Amino acid sequence: FGLATLGFYIGDSLASLILSGTIGYLSIKLIWTSGMELTDIAPKEIVEHVxxxxxxxxxxxxxxxLRVRKAGAKTFVEATVKVPDYMNLEEAHATATRVEDALKKSxxxxxIVLHVEPLEKGMQTERLVEKLATEVEGVKEAHAATAVYTCGKLYVTLHASVDPSLSIEEAHNITKKIERKIIERLGSVENVGVHIEPFNEKMQKGSEVDENEIRRIELLRKILKVSNKF
Ligand SMILES: [Zn+2]
Ligand SMILES: [Zn+2]
Structure with missing residues (x-):
């Protein structure tokens, strides 16, 4: 049987797709053009609609x-909106434009003046992914997470180390739990690739053993189990 069918992430090609990294802070500001005095605060219903x-x-x-004001027939909207930090500048700008278009239409x-800021300030998506993985029962440690946002889709990969005595099935269940947890928190994720490796007590970290090695150990363990019965 192939490990790929068990949901293990084998190709590491996605890791090479890491784009420009995280945008620390970005702000898209339009120039406040009106010289009119903004004295009339818009009715509550309009604010809630916006x-x-x-x-x-x-x-x-x-x-x-969020600030909404009316001056004559014109409505002025100013707000700070948060987007995921894995969005690049182009995606963030496109998102802000969608908001502006929708508001101008309605x-x-x-x-409209929008200040665009990344969500989860102080914690990059990669670190958040690792934190979420370690919260899953059975995960000893997680590292090397990547979060790549491309063409409107998010791809996440990470390494998670588990107890070396776990069976392949137990390890597989852990990868499923990690996937679910990440999707729950980050919303629509196109793919979560979890690379499982045995936890190394001495290093307090996962050992970079390849999947074939894990498979050999697992087969050996099964053979030993069978031979013990006789
Ligand atoms: Zn691998
Ligand atoms: Zn690793």
Whole structure:
């Protein structure tokens, strides 16, 4: 049987796809063009409508510091929106543009200023992925996580080390749990590749043993089990 059928991540080619990395901070600001005085605070219903519309836009995780004002027929909207930090500048800009287009359409005459910030400030997606993996029962340690956002899809890979005495089936169940946990937290993830390796007590880290080695150990263990019965 092939290990690939058990859900093990074999190809490491995705790791080579790591793009520009994380955008520490980005801010897309439009120039506040109106010279008009913004004295009229918009009615609550309009503010809630704007908030709902922003949050319904694909790619937006949070909406903060929302200010909606009316000056004559014009509506002025200013907000800080949070996008996942694995988005690159182009994706973040496209997301902000989608919000602006939607608001301009529904408010008719509107001026929109969005400040775009990455979600999970202080924790990169890669570190978050590793943290989530270690929260899964049976995972001793996780490392080498990658999160690549490309063409609107997120690809995650990571190494997780487990007790070397676990069976292949138990290890497989752990990879399923890790996948589920990451998808739950990060939303739509196209693929989660988990590379399982035996935990090394001395190094307090996973040993880089290839899957064939794990398979050989597993087969050997099975043979020993069978021979013990006779
Ligand atoms: Zn591998
Ligand atoms: Zn590793």
């Amino acid at each position: 908030r709902k519309e922003i949050l319904e836009t694909k790619g937006i995780c949070k909406c903060e510091k 408010l008719k005459n509107a001026e």
